[in-house]
Amino acid sequence: MTLDVPALDAGRLAAIRAPLLAWxxxxxxxxxxxxxxxxxxxxLSEVMLQQTQVSTVIPYWERFLAxxxxxxxxxxxxxxxxxxAWKGLGYYSRARNLHRAAQEVTAQFGGRFPSTAKxxxxxxxxxRYTAGAVASIAFGEEAPLVDGNVxxxxxxxxxxxxxxxxxAREARLWALAGALVKGERPGDFNQALMEHGATVCRPERPLCLLCPVREACLAYQTGRTAELPxxxxxxxxxxxxxxxxVWPHGDTLLFARRAEKGLFGGLWELPAxxxxxxxxxxxxxxxxxxxxxxxxxxQGVLGTVKRQLTHRALTLHLLRVTGPQRPSRAAAFHELRWCTPAQASELGMSTAMQRALDAALAKGVLPDVAR
Incomplete structure (x- = not known):
């Protein structure tokens, strides 16, 4: 896609770049x-920050690194x-990809990350975003990135x-990001763009009077900040x-680990x-x-838990069951395990399934000593 010349005027780009870095x-x-x-x-920080607020990520990042x-x-x-270790952060495909990528870095690159976005x-x-972030911030490559804030x-x-x-819009945004990142401190500049979007150029009620580049902002000049994007x-x-x-046996319940692909892939749950x-x-x-x-x-329905996911409205019906034969494996699940609630707390479990477990325990399905 060809960009119009005024949009990429070198003087205008410099008028945006220098004030943003200084800010x-x-x-x-x-x-x-x-x-x-x-x-x-x-x-790790960039992956955790996808779809998750900074205040939530900080303690997870610190514990994960430890x-x-x-x-x-x-x-x-x-x-x-x-x-x-990812439990509670959601979007568990991120954790699975982290693990796979770490194995690739170790096996293919001797434990050292490649230094280019490519x-x-x-x-x-x-x-493109994650590659640009790591390449620019960690290695100083003039690699662009575009996330929601940028x-x-x-x-x-x-x-x-x-x-x-x-x-066409995405191509233009990436071309603009690529033009702006060229120059000194590309990693800091990319972070400046993201920080500006997170704290000043907000989705609603942007703080235009505090913006270091408002005089160069065409939306500000034309009164269109509220409608863009x-x-x-x-x-x-x-x-x-x-x-x-919900299958109790003594002080334990039956748990199952899902296959690694699909919704809640690789995570533990009350078998569902x-x-x-x-x-x-x-x-x-x-x-x-x-x-x-x-x-x-x-033996009866214990209750219902509802959760709103990004693309699904989830309803979980808790059914108390029993049987003459305790299962130890089943083709529908990666693994079965009988656990106390304390043992289950160490398993990787989605927030939705944790809420379901909490609801079942609140109904007294296990002796008090097990809770």
């Missing part, structure tokens, strides 16, 4: 990953341990039209209903199967019996 030096937040140039630590202090340590760890793109889970800043500075996801049209979440087996909304208890029990490959008897 970043004065106003940047003191975040722990900004105190290092270690690519592993920077990569548990897996190097890319080699992460590569050598069982995936189950990695998912357990090479980083060959690793699992590395898209897209908003550039859309306003240069009046970039089009809905999020539009190919246009809001992304979100698809209606799909309904998903699961029946969960998909059912139609409003499915009768007997039908849910039959489906669970088939999945666990043992006969079981339903």
């Amino acid at each position: 970043y030096d004065r106003q940047k937040r003191d975040l722990p990953w900004r105190r290092t140039k270690e690519p592993y630590a920077i990569w 548990r897996f202090p190097s890319v080699q340590a992460l590569a050598a760890a069982p995936l189950e341990d990695v998912l357990a 090479a980083l793109l060959t690793l699992p889970g590395f898209g 897209a908003r800043v550039l859309s306003r500075l240069f009046v970039v039209e089009g809905l999020p996801g539009d190919r 246009p809001a992304k049209v979100r698809a209606t979440p799909k309904l998903l209903t699961l029946a969960l087996a 199967v998909e059912v139609a909304p409003g499915a009768p208890e007997a039908e849910a029990a039959t489906r669970l019996s088939e999945a666990l490959e043992v006969p079981l008897t339903a």
Whole structure:
């Protein structure tokens, strides 16, 4: 895509670049990953910050680094341990890709991260944004990046039209980011763009009077900051209903680990199967019996947990069950395990499934001593 010449005028780019860097030096937040140039630590922060707020990420980042202090340590760890350390952050495909990429870095690059965005793109889970972030911040490459914050800043500075996801709009944003990053301190400049979008050029009520580049902002000059960028049209979440087996035995419950692909891939749960909304208890029990490959008897519904995921409206029906034969393996699940609640707390489990477990325990399915 060819950009118009005025948008890429060198003088205008300099008028944006220098003030933003100076503002970043004065106003940047003191975040722990900004105190290092270690690519592993920077990569970890960038992956965690996708879809997650900074205040939530900081303690996770610190605990994760303490548990897996190097890319080699992460590569050598069982995936189950990695998912357990990720517990509560959501979007678990990020953790699975972290693990796979760490193994690639160790096996293919001797434990040293490639220093260019082009090479980083060959690793699992590395898209253009992550590759640009690590290459520029850790290695000083003039590699652009565009995330939601950067897209908003550039859309306003240069009046970039089009809905999020539009190919022509995305190409223009990346071209602008590529032009702006060229020069001194490319990593700091990329962080300045992101920081500006997070703290000043906000989605709603942007702080234009505090903006160091407002005189160069075409949206500010034309009174269009409120309408740029246009809001992304979100698809209606799909309904998903699961029946969960709450099967007590002594002071333990039955838990299952899902296959590594798909929703909640690789995570632990009270064994679950998909059912139609409003499915009768007997039908849910039959489906669970088939999945666990043992006969079981339903003893009543303990309750329902509802969770709103990004693309799904999730309903979890808790079905108390029992049976003459305790299962130890089933083809529908990667692994089965009988655990006390204390043991289950160490498993990698999604927030939705943790809420379901909490609801089941609150119904007194286990002796008090086990809780």
